Amino acid sequence: MNKVVYMDYAATTFVKPEVLEEMLPYFTEKFGNPSSFYSISRDTKMAIDKGRQRVAKALNCEASEIYFTGGGSEADNWAIKGIAFANKNKGNHIITTKIEHHAVLHTCEYLEKNGFEVTYLGVNKEGFIDLDELKNAITDKTILVSIMAANNEIGTIQPIKEIGEICRERKVFFHTDAVQAVGNIAIDVKDMNIDLLSLAGHKIYGPKGIGVLYIKKGIKIDNLVHGGGQERARRAGTENVAAIAGLGKAIELATVNLDKHAKKLTELRDKLIDGLLKIPYTRLNGPKGEKRLPGNVNVCFEFIEGESILLMLDFEGVCASSGSACTSGSLDPSHVLLAIGLPHEIAHGSLRLSLGDGTTEEDVEHVLRVVPPIIQRLRDMSPLWEDFQKRGEK
Numbered sequence: 167m168n169k170v171v172y173m174d175y176a177a178t179t180f181v182k183p184e185v186l187e188e189m190l191p192y193f194t195e196k197f198g199n200p201s202s203f204y205s206i207s208r209d210t211k212m213a214i215d216k217g218r219q220r221v222a223k224a225l226n227c228e229a230s231e232i233y234f235t236g237g238g239s240e241a242d243n244w245a246i247k248g249i250a251f252a253n254k255n256k257g258n259h260i261i262t263t264k265i266e267h268h269a270v271l272h273t274c275e276y277l278e279k280n281g282f283e284v285t286y287l288g289v290n291k292e293g294f295i296d297l298d299e300l301k302n303a304i305t306d307k308t309i310l311v312s313i314m315a316a317n318n319e320i321g322t323i324q325p326i327k328e329i330g331e332i333c334r335e336r337k338v339f340f341h342t343d344a345v346q347a348v349g350n351i352a353i354d355v356k357d358m359n360i361d362l363l364s365l366a367g368h369k370i371y372g373p374k375g376i377g378v379l380y381i382k383k384g385i386k387i388d389n390l391v392h393g394g395g396q397e398r399a400r401r402a403g404t405e406n407v408a409a410i411a412g413l414g415k416a417i418e419l420a421t422v423n424l425d426k427h428a429k430k431l432t433e434l435r436d437k438l439i440d441g442l443l444k445i446p447y448t449r450l451n452g453p454k455g456e457k458r459l460p461g462n463v464n465v466c467f468e469f470i471e472g473e474s475i476l477l478m479l480d481f482e483g484v485c486a487s488s489g490s491a492c493t494s495g496s497l498d499p500s501h502v503l504l505a506i507g508l509p510h511e512i513a514h515g516s517l518r519l520s521l522g523d524g525t526t527e528e529d530v531e532h533v534l535r536v537v538p539p540i541i542q543r544l545r546d547m548s549p550l551w552e553d554f555q556k557r558g559e560k
């Protein structure tokens with residue numbers, strides 16, 4: 167059996183040992199319901215408070231502005247639907263982008279069926295929005311702008327602070343999906359004028375099924391789950407105590423190690439990009455340099471299919487992704503790659519390799535060893551490549 171090289175950290179991460187250790191007592195001896203009054207419940211209540219404080223510290227906000235959810239998708243849904251329904255007396259217009267995660271896009275589509283109007287901003291070929299286009303899109307009916315901090319497929323980091331300034335000036339709420347950004351770039355909700363922010367545990371070496379929505383104090387938003395008084399009655403239901411404790415530890419570690427982590431990944435990323443671009447007819451998707459997520463590599467190999475690359479990489483023990491996890495299995499190419507202007511046939515040949523804490527120099531070398539012959543073999547079988555070669559000979 168080959169050694170496994172995991173390069174899909176943008177899909178999910180392992181749980182760090184320190185995080186697991188933080189979680190374990192809440193499955194066994196410290197199991198009390200946090201809403202009860204005996205002492206084992208005080209322990210679980212304290213664990214939730216501690217988790218909340220750690221998240222607040224990492225984002226530079228108050229603990230009372232942090233709400234735990236069942237993950238990143240739930241936080242995105244809550245932010246968008248919650249603001250839309252609570253503020254519909256002010257307007258029915260929402261602005262987002264064409265390259266958001268489906269948790270944002272499909273929520274917006276749902277709202278369009280329910281009386282809201284949505285503007286989907288386009289992006290340039292590196293995946294950046296145009297700030298003037300955003301300014302021009304805001305009308306007196308606009309209530310919310312939702313733009314992701316960093317893209318999960320091509321790694322583009324948006325100018326979040328500038329977007330926040332525009333929204334503040336024009337008095338519209340600003341939500342950002344920061345699921346990929348947290349732990350990879352510095353986030354400060356005050357400095358960046360962010361009103362609502364989503365993040366997820368399992369993208370930052372914490373557990374799956376736990377996330378956060380930051381809601382700035384005083385913002386009018388509908389409650390998500392009606393029931394008991396948990397999460398200040400905004401998201402009812404007995405808390406996922408172990409996951410909250412784990413997320414708190416994970417975000418603390420991510421913040422402390424941010425610079426070191428980003429520097430290491432950036433070096434490995436650029437080595438991988440440079441190596442892959444030596445393969446003929448290969449292009450990089452997304453920007454180069456500082457405006458790209460440290461661990462993100464996304465390339466297109468012309469004349470072949472992304473799915474077949476994945477299959478052959480799997481034989482070599484490499485876990486990678488084409489487009490986003492949600493789109494694989496469908497025949498449509500990624501909406502993000504189409505939005506940056508790639509033609510369908512090229513967008514089909516995409517490969518995302520996302521690096522993380524466990525990635526080593528040897529992993530990068532392994533991938534650079536196995537990918538070129540795979541591409542050659544697939545091109546040798548490809549009718550598109552054959553046509554192209556024939557055209558070249560004429």
Ligand SMILES: *Cc1c(COP(=O)(O)O)cnc(C)c1O
Pocket residue numbers: 176177236237238239240242267269314316317318343344345346366367368369375376377
């Ligand atoms: C993973 C991801 C989500 C969804 O988070 P879940 O916790 O899996 O629901 C949302 N947005 C982005 C950008 C993501 O990468």
